[in-house]
Amino acid sequence: ILTSVVRANDPLPSWNTGPTKTALINFVKRATTKGNPEYVSPPQRIATFDNDGTLWSEKPVYFQLQFAIDRIKALAAKHPEWKTEQPFKTILEEEQKALTSLSAKDMMILLMTTHAGTTTKEFKKTVRAWLKTARHPRFNRPYTELVFQPMLELLAYLRANGFKTYIVSGGGIEFLRVFAEDVYGIPPEQVIGSSIKTKFEIRKGKPVIVRLSEIDFIDDKAGKPVAINKFIGRRPIAAFGNSDGDLQMLQWTTAGDGIRFGLLVHHTDSKREWAYDRQSHVGRLDVALKEAKQRGWTVVDMKRDWKAIYPFQK
Amino acid sequence: ILTSVVRANDPLPSWNTGPTKTALINFVKRATTKGNPEYVSPPQRIATFDNDGTLWSEKPVYFQLQFAIDRIKALAAKHPEWKTEQPFKTILEEEQKALTSLSAKDMMILLMTTHAGTTTKEFKKTVRAWLKTARHPRFNRPYTELVFQPMLELLAYLRANGFKTYIVSGGGIEFLRVFAEDVYGIPPEQVIGSSIKTKFEIRKGKPVIVRLSEIDFIDDKAGKPVAINKFIGRRPIAAFGNSDGDLQMLQWTTAGDGIRFGLLVHHTDSKREWAYDRQSHVGRLDVALKEAKQRGWTVVDMKRDWKAIYPFQK
Ligand SMILES: [Ca+2]
Numbered sequence A, B: 001i002l003t004s005v006v007r008a009n010d011p012l013p014s015w016n017t018g019p020t021k022t023a024l025i026n027f028v029k030r031a032t033t034k035g036n037p038e039y040v041s042p043p044q045r046i047a048t049f050d051n052d053g054t055l056w057s058e059k060p061v062y063f064q065l066q067f068a069i070d071r072i073k074a075l076a077a078k079h080p081e082w083k084t085e086q087p088f089k090t091i092l093e094e095e096q097k098a099l100t101s102l103s104a105k106d107m108m109i110l111l112m113t114t115h116a117g118t119t120t121k122e123f124k125k126t127v128r129a130w131l132k133t134a135r136h137p138r139f140n141r142p143y144t145e146l147v148f149q150p151m152l153e154l155l156a157y158l159r160a161n162g163f164k165t166y167i168v169s170g171g172g173i174e175f176l177r178v179f180a181e182d183v184y185g186i187p188p189e190q191v192i193g194s195s196i197k198t199k200f201e202i203r204k205g206k207p208v209i210v211r212l213s214e215i216d217f218i219d220d221k222a223g224k225p226v227a228i229n230k231f232i233g234r235r236p237i238a239a240f241g242n243s244d245g246d247l248q249m250l251q252w253t254t255a256g257d258g259i260r261f262g263l264l265v266h267h268t269d270s271k272r273e274w275a276y277d278r279q280s281h282v283g284r285l286d287v288a289l290k291e292a293k294q295r296g297w298t299v300v301d302m303k304r305d306w307k308a309i310y311p312f313q314k
C-alpha cells in the first residue's frame, strides 16, 4: 500500500530516479514555493517546448514531412508532370533513403505544394484525416501515439504548478494545432510554429482564410526567441528542446533574471527509440550540447532517464 | 438596501439600462448557461477587442502617434536635419492641425524613426517613462486614464464568465503590452497588434532582441482575421470594435457557427468625449456601421448607453 501511495504521489512516474528527475522537481519547487527568494509569480511561469524530437519522435523523417509525402502520393494522379519533376519523382518512386536526406529547399517545395492553396478549414480537415489513417513505419501506430510519455507527465506536472505550457516548433503552426490540444493538452493559442502567409477573403458571401504559397516565418534557431517575443511577449523561465535548432531559445530563456531552467532531450536509446546527435541530418545536436555543459542546462539521457518512451509501453 | 444590492450585483454599472446592455447580458447568459443549446465550452469563449477608440480614446491624435511625436521632439537636438525634413519639420513646428491629418506614409515614417533601432527592453522602458509623464491635452491626465470605464467593466464581466479577452489592434504590439496588463487586465500573450521585424543577437555575451526598421505586419482591416488565425488559432465568438478597420474582424467572428456577438462603439458624445463617424480621418466608421444593421451587430450609442466615460468620472 505504501509503495502505491508513493507512486500515486510521484508526478513523474515514467522518469527514473536520478539527477535529471531531481533537477526538474527542484526547479518547480523552488519557483513555486512562496517565501522562497526565487519564487516566480504565476503569470511569469511560462515554459516553452520544442516539438519534433522533444515531445514526439522525428525518425525516420519528420512526421509532418511524411504527411507532405503522403499528400504528394494522394495528389499524383492529378499531376502527371510530377513523374519527371524533382523532388516529386523521388517521392513517387519511394526511394526511402533519399527521403531521409532531402535538402531544405526540396522539403520547402514539398511543404508549399501540399500545405498551400486551401482554406484553413480545409487544411485542418486534411491533417485530421491523415492523423487518423497514417501509421508510423516502425511502430505501425498513429503518429500521435509516438509522443513521449515522460514529457506528457512533465507538461501536466508544470501545468499543475501554475505554468503555462507552449509549443515553439520549427513545424507548421496549423499542422500542430490540429492535435496539440488533444495530445498534449496545449490549446491552439499556445502553439507557435513556422507559418505560410494567409489571406482573408469573402467567397460566396462567406469569409474564409486562404493559405498562400509564400513563407511567412521560419520558427527555428534565432527565429525561436523572435517568435516567443512576438507571440508571448514575456521571456519564458523554462525551455525544453533537443537540437541545435533550440540553442537560441535556451540562451534567451536562461539569460533572464531569477530562476531559470534549460533542458535538452538527448536521443541515446537505439533500442527503444533512436540514438543520434552530432552527425544526424534530422535533429542535429552538437553546439547546444557543448553549451549545455557551460551553462548548466539539464541533459536528458533518454536511455538512462526514461522508464517508458511511449504511452503504449507504460 | 434593495437598490444597493441590485447595484452591487450589476456587472455593468456604468452602462445605462437599455437595448445595448440587455444585448450584452443576454449574449453572455446564453453562451454560458449549461443545457442551453447555444452553450459554448470555456476554451471556445474567445473575445477580441480593438483598442484605439474601443477601449480608450483616439483624439485629437492616436495616443501612440503622440508618443512618436514626443520622441521626435526629445531626439531633435541630435538630428539637426529634421528642421528641414518632412514630416519632422511639421512635428517640430507644432502645427497641431497638420498632425491630425498626417498621411499614412508620414505616420509610418514617424513610427519607424522612433520605434526601431533599440532592443525590446529599451523600447519598453521608453514607453513606460512616457506613459508616466505625458498628459492628454484636453483632460490633462495620463493617457492610460483615458480608457473607457464601461469597457473595463465589460472586460471584467466577460472574464468572470470564463471568456479569454484579447486585444487585436492596429497599434504596435510592443507599445500596447507595456500597459495592457495593468490597465485592462490583459496579459502580453493576449495582446495582438501591428509589428516591426525583430532580430535575435548576442551583444557582449548577452542575448537581446533588436527592433528593425522594417514592417512585419499591419494588424488592421483584413489583417485582423489573419492575425487572429495566426496568434489564437480559433475563431472568436465575440468581437468589439469602433471603425471600418474592424469590419473584417467582425465579419470573421460573426460568420462562425453557433452563438456570436459583434459590437461597434459609436462615438456620439461631443461633450464628454468626441462625436465622429463617416467623415473622421481617425477612426472612420462608415461601411461597418451600414453592415451592422444588416448583420444584427450591436451598436453602442456612447451618449445614450454610457453613464460614465472614464474611470475618473465615476
Ligand atoms: Ca526538435
Ligand SMILES: [Ca+2]
Pocket (backbone or CB within 6 Å): B050, B051, B052, B053, B054, B241, B242, B243, B245, B283
Ligand atoms: Ca479603432
